[in-house]
Each structure stands twice: as structure tokens, then as C-alpha cells.
Amino acid sequence: MKKEIKIALIEDDENLRFLVSHRLQAEGYAVTEAGDGDSAEELIMAENPDIVLLDWMLPGKQGADVCKGVRERGFTNLVIMMTAKAQDVDKIDAYSFGVSDYVTKPFNMDVLVAIIENKVKFSINNEKSEVSKFGDMEHHPNTHSLLKKGRKIELTILENRILLYFLKNINKVINRDELMMVVWGYNSDVNTRTLDMHIVRLRKKIEENPDRPQYLQTVRGVGYKFVVE
Template sequence: MQKDITIAVIEDDENLRFLVRHRLETEGYNVIQAGNGVDAEKIILANKPDIVLLDWMLPGKEGNEICASIRKAGFENIIIMMTAKSQDVDKIEAYSFGVSDYITKPFNMDVLVAMIENKVRFFVPKNVPEIYKFGNTEHHPNIHSLIRDGKKVELTILENRILLHFLQNIGREITREELMEVVWGYSSNVNTRTLDMHVVRLRKKIESNPDKPYFLQTVRGLGYKFIDEVVE
């Protein structure tokens, strides 16, 4: 079944690029491709694919440079970095300049497809066209924005994911671990303080008094809960 999802395969090894493209197209994805860093940056910014599979070592411009550059240009979709086992990559640093996840070459195609399906399920905004309402605020997840008292408030991609998960689970206590899995797609390498920092920033955008939050409440020792009840 054809999926309304576009994936950019950026890989200089022609054989691997062909194999990945063929498998993804078989799975129903739209695929665009490039074999060097200069072309890669152009097609990513021109086509804005939902997911980028980006090789770390590329002629013309390396993967980390491309990642940093397209993030600076406003590209917010998923970037999965492909690295060889022999490459000594500082993954903590790389996450900071915009990598969403990693897969190590050589990889199993089934594992790659499963990773992509996970990203599509949780992160690709085409799956969530609804508008969510709470208090005097509307959340428009497709455009990463709030409409509050008639004014537009921009959300970062992470704030957007966090808020969307809360609005899909109103009243349910959500652990920090669950939130980290939903937002980053993994949990082991994220510091909970990083998550809490994003929650603090989100509260400033949705709460009348962020220091005494009404909607996004802390559940001590566990995580958070989103409340949207009419006060009589």
C-alpha cells in the first residue's frame, strides 16, 4: 500500500543506496536520493522529506555538516544518521546539533524498516491532522503552533510532540520514561533534566501562571499529567 511519506536516502555507496531505495519503495514509501553532500542539502531543503537517512561520511559535505546546516535553515523532520561501526562518532554531541537517531552499518533491512515505521507512527505529523482544544487554546500539531486568545504561538518540534502526547492522553499519569520514548524515540540516552527543561518551556507557552501550572501538572516521583477540566 502506498504511503504518503517521503524518505530521502543520502548515501554515496550506489549499491547500498539502490538496495535501501528498492526496499523502501516496496514498503510503499516515496523515495528521493542523493550521493553527495552538496546535492543532499539541496534536495532536502527543496523537497522537505518526512525522514532523512543520512550517511555520516559523504563526498562534498559530511553528514554532520549537512545536519547542522539544514536544521539552521529550519528543517525539523526526522534525521536518521547511518554510521559504520568503525567510525568514532560522538553521539551525544551529534544529538545536540540535530540528529534524531542512529543506525549502524551494516544493518538488517528489516530493522531499518521497523525503525522507520516507528518514527512514522509517532512523529510524522501527517498522521495527526486534528486540532486539539484546551482552555482558551487550540493546538495545531501539523504546523507546530498554538492559537491562544486569537494569537499564534510557535512551538518547537519537541514541544509539539510533548504537548500532542499529553492531549492524546488527558487525565492519564505519564512517566518521564514514556515521554522520552515518545519524544526522542529512545530512552536510555536522554537525561530527565533535558525533558523537564522542555516541559518548563512548554508551560510558559500554555499556562497563565507557569509557576503554578493548571494544565500540565507534575506527578511527584513519576512524571506528569495533563488536566483540562472546566472549573465552575
């Protein structure tokens, strides 16, 4: 199945682009490349790749503008931003441009491949559209948005990851450590307070009464459970 997965790699550092491209092709992906923002947007629209690996800092158009541009032109597949600044990630502009996920540089190739394999497994092979419905809401993970009674609510990258994981595990108790591993990844030193803060923010977006949540319920001493009747 993997053979049919096409990845557009947009990176201006030629050495890094060569290394990443070489590794992805060795893993069986079809790779198409661009080194600047202007040609990147045209490449993405012409090739319609399953996944775009997009550098945040590019000559010509910036990565954020490329992402915004292709989203406005109707591209709905996964866009994974490569950024050297971890602190950029949860800023509002990172997700309002329609970024699906991110990886921080310098990255370990094995980690990058694992992230992509995970995306292929969950997002591409299983559920092409991956839109989940609960109550009067629809979650569109690739564009980080929630439609509530037809109104669009933006989610941050981390809120998006959290919600996506809950929607894959409806009515199951998820402990905090598992959730932190899924959301922040391999060697995360995030504490549970940070996680709880993101949960509080997410509740404000999805619950009628965030203080008495209907969906995202706390399981005392363990973690959380996403309840859909």
C-alpha cells in the same frame, strides 16, 4: 495503505542510500532519492513526499538549509533528519529549520523502520493535519511550533515530542518511564532529572503561570498528566 506512502531519501553515501532504499521498498514504501542538497530541494518540491529522510551533512546545500528552503516554499510534511551527531539534536538550529524528528547514525534498520511506521500510523494515516488545539493555543507538530494568541512559539524537537504525546493522551496519567521511552527511544540512558528539566521548559512556553500549571500537571510519585477541561 502503506503502498501509497512516498518517502524521499536524501543521502550522499551511496552504499547507505542503497541499503535504506532497498529496505524501505521491501517494507512497501515508494522511495525517491537524491544525493546532494541542491537536487534534494527540487525533488521534494516536485514529488511532495509524505516523509523526507534527510541527511544533515550533504554536498551542496546542507540538510538544514534544504529543510528550511522547502518549509519556506510551503512543504509541510514530515522531515526526519539523519545525523551522526546526537548532540546536535537539541541545539536550537535543529528545530528552527522545521525538522519534525531525527534519527542518529549509525542506525539500526529495524529502528528506522519502526520510527517510520510509527509516523505513518500517527501522523499520516490518522490525522493528516495533526494540529491540536487547547486553550488559546494551537500545536503544529510537523513544524515544531505553537501558536499562542496568534504568536508563534518555537519548540525544540524533544519538547515537541513530549507535547505531542501528552496531546494524544489528554487527561491520562503518564508515568515518567513511559514518557522517557517515547521521547528518547529504545535504549535510552536518560535520567528523570533530564525529563523534568524539559517539562519545566515546556511549561514556560505553554502555561500562564508555570509554577501553578493549568495544563501540564505533576502527579506526585508517578509522572504527569495533561489536563484539558
